[in-house]
Amino acid sequence: MPLEKLNQTLVREIINLKEEGRAKADERVIVDYLPPKGDKGPRYKLKGVDRDFIRLNSNSYLSLADHPEMIEAADTATREFGVGPGAVRFIDGTFKYHISLEERIADFVGKPAAKIFNSAYTSNCGLSLAIGSKQTHWIGDELNHNSIIRAMRIANVPSKNKGIYKHNTMEDLKRCLNEIPDDIERVIVIFDGIFSMRGDYAPIDKIKKITDPYDSKFKDGIITVVDDSHGIGAYGATGRGTPEFSSESPDIIIGTFGKAFGVNGGFIAASESVIEAVRQMADTYIYTNPLSVADCAAASKALDICDSPEGLERLDNLKQRVNQFRIGIEKLGHESIPGHHAVIPLLVRDTAKTHQLVKYFFEKGVLVVGLTFPVVPRGDETIRFQVNAAHTEFDIDYVLGVLSEFKK
Ligand SMILES: Cc1ncc(COP(=O)(O)O)c(C=O)c1O
The missing domain is CATH 3.40.640.10 (Type I PLP-dependent aspartate aminotransferase-like (Major domain))
Known part of the structure; x- marks a missing residue:
């Protein structure tokens, strides 16, 4: 097998990455998109998981991909x-x-x-x-x-x-x-x-x-x-x-x-x-x-x-949802970094708790990213939320509700 020796070396390198906590998790596969309905924004289905998810880990801030x-x-x-x-x-x-x-x-x-x-x-x-x-x-x-x-x-x-x-x-x-x-x-x-x-x-x-x-x-x-x-x-x-x-x-x-x-x-x-x-x-x-x-x-x-009135409306909704979220996590007593952008960090400052929180959100149908060392310095472990223009007031309240339950 021509790749046998290389394969063995690479497997060892990947094991090292895993042991150092630097390996990427398996990729989840999005298999369905459910458009906004009533007071809810879009939802996503993942391969092998029998529930739908709100995405708070997407960079699609104006939610234009399916326009x-x-x-x-x-x-x-x-x-x-x-x-x-x-x-x-x-x-x-x-x-x-x-x-x-x-x-x-x-x-x-x-x-x-x-x-x-x-x-x-x-x-x-x-x-x-x-x-x-x-x-x-x-x-x-x-x-x-x-x-x-x-x-x-x-x-x-x-x-x-x-x-x-x-x-x-x-x-x-x-x-x-x-x-x-x-x-x-x-x-x-x-x-x-x-x-x-x-x-x-x-x-x-x-x-x-x-x-x-x-x-x-x-x-x-x-x-x-x-x-x-x-x-x-x-x-x-x-x-x-x-x-x-x-x-x-x-x-x-x-x-x-x-x-x-x-x-x-x-x-x-x-x-x-x-x-x-x-x-x-x-x-x-x-x-x-x-x-x-x-x-x-x-x-x-x-x-x-x-640049159209629709775009400004999307930007405006984004601002309102970002405000709602930022005020919400402050009220819950969580530490964040002040700002106005749709990237909203929640500083957990603990690796195990960050993983726990990501898992808890997943079980409740919310996709978020946990950032741990070496992506962020030790002690700065963070959950990164990304709000977008298609999120509704209901969606943000729901996510804040999950956060509040976890705290309890
Ligand atoms: C500052 C910065 N530059 C570049 C990129 C990469 O963007 P692209 O996906 O277009 O390569 C990112 C994406 O995360 C970023 O945050």
Whole structure:
């Protein structure tokens, strides 16, 4: 058996992961979707489980994935051009739907241009390949998403050209800026907009105020980059995300179509020159097939919906449900992290109790995520709730009721 020796080694490695508590649990399979009915939002059925579930572990913040207009847009595009692009973008894999989504998302986030990717993950990797160089220094928040950390590894950023500041701590960001080596020509300060494990957000104004005075020290200046994958579409008065909470926009915005917008795919939005550099130098853009036209058409429609009265209504319901939930867990005396985002952490601060609570919610028909070490530091064990626009007042009351029963 050609794979026998490798199989044995991998099995041992997976056993180690399990023993260290770092292995992923078996994946549950969603086998049915039950649309909203009466005062209840959507419910889901799982393979082998004879009950339905409320999902509080989905990133689909506006609950758009099954929107009839988006399904119709995807269907029309598919009938026009088929299900796959047949080639990478520079070898005639570019269709009008790719271009219109790029124009639409650039306009949505207020930047001159954008490039779309298969995911926000590959967008981060592409950006680091396109704008990194031997004389580039990277500075990031310690809680940045895995895709940003991976992006720097892919771009071979040596540790001397990296600075990590304590989460949202501006004094520490200043320390990183003061430690930049002399031969550096370009500095990139990169951070999540919304931190996905905590639901808090990066203080863009404060970051800009600290970084701006250093700009003239470097040949290519200091560039700020936000990955607002959890913010765009779901956060701020018009769903523009974290930049809506500051007077200035970061220079480069990265985001996803796979969360609030309910589809798939990522993007980088910036100046025309940065976007052309991305097209020329981002391997994760160049050497891989693009999104299908169906994804692009559905994502463009999601942006239209987000900007329509219906979108604002969805955002408004999301805000109300988030408020209801945040007030509810405070009343029950639980510890959380203050904020307004739909990611609502409940700090349990105990591994066994976190597992117990996840199990209890499951038995009561609620899907939530438990975060334990090493995903979060020891002592920060958390249940992460994610509210979305399709949850009803009844749903949130039900979940709070389950929490209250558990407490008793
Ligand atoms: C900040 C951040 N960036 C990127 C991603 C990945 O998004 P995508 O699924 O589009 O790759 C996530 C998803 O969890 C995220 O939180």
